[in-house]
Amino acid sequence: MGPAGSGKSTYCTTIMTHCQNIGRAVHLVNLDPAAEKFEYEPSIDIKDLISLEDVMEELQYGPNGGLIYCMEFLMNNLDWFEDEVGAYTDDYLIIDCPGQIELYTHFDIMKRLVEALGRLNIAICGVYLLESQFVEDKSKFFAGVMSAMSAMINLEIPHINVMSKMDLLPKMKARELERYYNPDPLLLMEDVNAKTSPKYHELNRAIGQLVEDFNMVAFLPLNVTDEDSITAILSHVDNAIQFGEDQEPKEPEEEGEGEMDDDY
């Protein structure tokens, strides 16, 4: 997941290549009804169900309304999705999502999709991408942190955030980068305040405090040319999936089994 152009498809391709190199069964799922070119042919493709192009042409919708229409159409045809995914329940699926940010923040479409995967007993990890260049404009960076947080809160699934396109970021000291990997909102607010009118400083402070109070957003760097960063991300995803599986409510025990005694 992530905003338009944040590097979602590149992430999918990078992880697909890496998984294939280490001999792991992996499939690409495309959920973007506007996607055109793929480096790997998707095993499941929303365009087999509906395409943005058709919706725009036939219903005269614009790109954003059309996208939402396509996703709602998918929601009304979840049996199609469940049948498609049902063929791969033992494998690793990488789901490339559309870039419209409202899908993760104020529609429940992704949430319903997550529930559909849950019905198939598929363990999930959300991966949210934010471009590294955002660190050069702290207001944008904070907007990105807030949208990542919003996705985490809405979806309630094991989740990691990835800072993409690290090769494009000018060299920075490790200590400086750490401020972004684990955002220190109050420290960063000083820079944002320097660029905004004093009448917004209280608002900036409140936003910083919100990020601090939730204290749940951290980023892992992805440099597609650095195998170590790819391995590290995949291992975090695996751990998050394992964590999610460990948290699954257990089947209720048979009567009499494991009953607590009255003294407990």
Ligand SMILES: Nc1nc2c(ncn2[C@@H]2O[C@H](COP(=O)(O)OP(=O)(O)OP(=O)(O)O)[C@@H](O)[C@H]2O)c(=O)[nH]1
């Ligand atoms: N240098 C560099 N460019 C990247 C990287 N990741 C993505 N890009 C470029 O950024 C642009 C957008 O990348 P995509 O992977 O298509 O991003 P996306 O999030 O799938 O985009 P949408 O599907 O349109 O939302 C493309 O031109 C990519 O080549 C990266 O790690 N390094």
